[in-house]
Each structure stands twice: as structure tokens, then as C-alpha cells.
Amino acid sequence: MENWVPLVATSISRPRNAVATRQAILDAARERFTAQSYEDVGMRDVARDVGVDAALVSRYFGSKEDLFVEVLDSCKNGRDLMDRQRDDFGRRVSREVVFGEYDDGSDDCNANRLGGLLILLRSIGSAKAMDVVQKTSNARFFDPLTEWIGGDDAAVRARLVAGLIMGMAISRELTNGFSSMPRAEQEALAKRMATALQGLLDG
16 A cells, blocks of 8 residues: 555646535545545545645545545445346456456446445544444445345345455455456356355345
8 A cells, every 4th residue: 555646646637616626525535545544544645636735625524534424425335236137246246346347447436336345444443434434334335235135134144245245355455456366266256256145145
């Protein structure tokens, strides 16, 4: 993470109106929180990425904790996974986790259905961030997933589905995107993960 360079700084020119400025700040913050831990993200860093004064970030969003909440609200945190075909769930999610393949080719948290989950995972080391996550994770992810799965033991299966996804996401982060594995092994990993996820979903 030490060599991470924010893409926002090179791709966003300073917006000319309040709505665009606020959105640019939110986009920059989301990119920061996706790539770094909560404690490592500074309001000045976000402001610098957009080319505005740090005071403006505070004016639009308040504290860093408030900005973090807005970032979480801007991400679907996996809920978009439930908006698509149920019988293709395992394959889609496994390929997103193993290969980073998204439906529309982009990499923001709303195209990357796991982007919001990565933000949650990176917040584990922060008491402030975890307080927000613990208060809202059921409403943001577990309750909708449980309802979507339905049937017997839906809550249990939802937790297992989420645990498998997040565990594999952590494994991907620790191994630089599974790049050390030959392509054939990555394909086998995705296939087995898909089978496991679909089995949990279908009961």
C-alpha cells in the first residue's frame, strides 16, 4: 500500500460547481478507502486528489467518519449481486473475486460489486470505522442477502456465502490477485468457488 498512487488525482480536474465538486470528493474518498485502511486516509489527501482545500471537504461532509459513512452509502456493498440472475450467482461472484472480472469493465465500487466489501474489510483495524460497520452491516448486506436467499436456514446460508466471499477477497489481497498461481489453477479455483457458492445459495 505504500506505493499506491491515487488514480483520482490524475483523472479528475477541479470541478466548477458544487454538485460536481461534492461528487469528485466522494469519488476520491471512495478510492482512498478502497485502497487504504480507515486510519491511513486523511482529509487532506482526499482534498489533494481532487485539487481542493481540505476545508471544503469538511464543509461538504463534516468529519472523516461522516465521509466514511457517505462512501459506504455510495457503494452497494454486494447488494447489486442480488439484482442479477440467481442461477448464475456462483460463477459471476467467483470470477469477480478470482479474476476481477466485472460486468461492464469498470472498477468503481458500483461496477465492482465487491468494492464496498473491501472497504468494510479494510476498516477492521479502526475502532471508529468498525463501530460504523457493526451498526450498519446487517442493514447494508446481511439482511438483504438473507431475504434474497430465502427458504430454510436462509440466515445461516447468507453468513456462509458472505464468509466465503470475504475470505476469498482477503486471500486475493494477500496474494496480489492470485498472480502466483498458474492460470489453470486460477480457473480451477474459480470453478470450485462457484460450485460452493451456488450450493450454499440453492441449499
